[in-house]
Amino acid sequence: MELTKIEAWLKEKGEPHFRAKQIREAFYKKFVPGFEAITALPAPLREALGRRFRPLSLEPEQVLVSAAGDAVKASFRLKDGEVVESVLLSLAAEKWTVCVSTQVGCGVRCPFCATGRKGLKRNLSPEEITDQVLFWGQYLAKEGPDRRVGGVVFMGMGEPFMNYNAVSESLKRLSDPDYFGIGQRHISVSTAGHAQGILRFAREFPQVNLAVSLHTVDEEVRDKLVPMNKLYPLRKLAKAMEEYLRATRRRIFIEYALMEGINAEEKNARQLYEWLKPVAPLKYFTINLIAYNETGGKYRAPSREKVKAFADFLEMLGATVTVRKSLGSDIRGACGQLASTNLKGKK
Ligand code: SAH
Numbered sequence: 183m184e185l186t187k188i189e190a191w192l193k194e195k196g197e198p199h200f201r202a203k204q205i206r207e208a209f210y211k212k213f214v215p216g217f218e219a220i221t222a223l224p225a226p227l228r229e230a231l232g233r234r235f236r237p238l239s240l241e242p243e244q245v246l247v248s249a250a251g252d253a254v255k256a257s258f259r260l261k262d263g264e265v266v267e268s269v270l271l272s273l274a275a276e277k278w279t280v281c282v283s284t285q286v287g288c289g290v291r292c293p294f295c296a297t298g299r300k301g302l303k304r305n306l307s308p309e310e311i312t313d314q315v316l317f318w319g320q321y322l323a324k325e326g327p328d329r330r331v332g333g334v335v336f337m338g339m340g341e342p343f344m345n346y347n348a349v350s351e352s353l354k355r356l357s358d359p360d361y362f363g364i365g366q367r368h369i370s371v372s373t374a375g376h377a378q379g380i381l382r383f384a385r386e387f388p389q390v391n392l393a394v395s396l397h398t399v400d401e402e403v404r405d406k407l408v409p410m411n412k413l414y415p416l417r418k419l420a421k422a423m424e425e426y427l428r429a430t431r432r433r434i435f436i437e438y439a440l441m442e443g444i445n446a447e448e449k450n451a452r453q454l455y456e457w458l459k460p461v462a463p464l465k466y467f468t469i470n471l472i473a474y475n476e477t478g479g480k481y482r483a484p485s486r487e488k489v490k491a492f493a494d495f496l497e498m499l500g501a502t503v504t505v506r507k508s509l510g511s512d513i514r515g516a517c518g519q520l521a522s523t524n525l526k527g528k529k
Pocket residue numbers: 294295296336337338339340341342372373374375394395437438439472473474475476477517518519
């Protein structure tokens with residue numbers, strides 16, 4: 183939603199000052215589906231706005247609901263024809279979290295990730311990021327009056343810190359009480375380890391949660407698994423994390439996707455522990471383990487028993503560990519599966 187353009191247009195038409203506020207509140211507080219539903223506006227104005235403006239900068243093309251009903255994936259067509267995806271997740275009853283994309287594709291090119299295999303097409307604008315949340319707000323408003331977006335995670339397509347400025351603008355919009363009003367502590371940004379971005383984020387958004395996708399603490403393995411490691415090797419990443427913790431006093435979420443034959447053995451769990459220990463006391467970390475989601479490549483998830491053993495081992499050493507439930511894999515909406523493959527060639 184480009185409210186500034188709408189505001190300018192309203193002014194040009196000589197409309198009273200409060201119209202912009204009425205429109206903003208209708209979209210961001212009531213999540214109306216379009217201008218025609220803003221009954222507080224005179225009918226001719228509603229029609230004129232509807233003809234002149236589109237509420238969303240992206241066009242939903244396909245919405246898929248997972249069999250369990252706890253994940254919904256939307257594919258959006260952008261103005262230039264590119265496609266991005268966003269997922270609505272139910273993490274607890276009535277509490278909905280939106281997973282947003284920040285780029286079309288991703289330039290980090292992690293070989294295990296479906297988004298990475300596409301490479302980077304382009305950055306999303308702040309509107310294109312927040313409009314994903316606006317779309318889900320509208321979607322939930324249609325479903326029932328108490329359904330609301332309670333949180334946002336920047337864990338969709340793209341590396342947020344490679345599009346820092348747009349991500350920063352979108353974070354301000356999401357937490358602004360005049361717009362979405364989502365508390366910063368209910369928002370999380372996940373990075374593949376962009377050390378410079380982490381430092382800037384610590385200064386500018388100390389209340390927003392930070393997740394670091396570590397996956398391995400073996401330099402050679404990480405060079406292959408997360409190619410950005412060549413730019414920001416483990417040593418630099420550790421320094422940035424230390425600085426983040428010093429500046430914010432918040433905990434860091436460590437993302438660790440378990441892959442058979444790569445990083446899922448007990449010895450890998452010990453290495454992870456040994457690596458974290460000098461960065462900060464373990465109470466400053468939550469380790470989110472996630473069994474690898476199939477993306478059609480060569481990587482495989484370890485057995486359930488192995489995932490549990492990995493978690494138990496770290497817990498025994500005093501770490502806080504969660505094993506992430508993988509929602510939406512039947513609609514290719516789980517972590518790492520977003521690639522808009524279902525829309526290839528379709529207009
Ligand atoms: N680019 C950012 C955020 C998006 S990816 C990042 O990498 O952190 C969101 C999370 O899903 C990351 O932790 C990523 O490593 C993980 N992921 C990617 N592909 C996956 C897969 N196939 N199975 C499980 N997790 C995966």
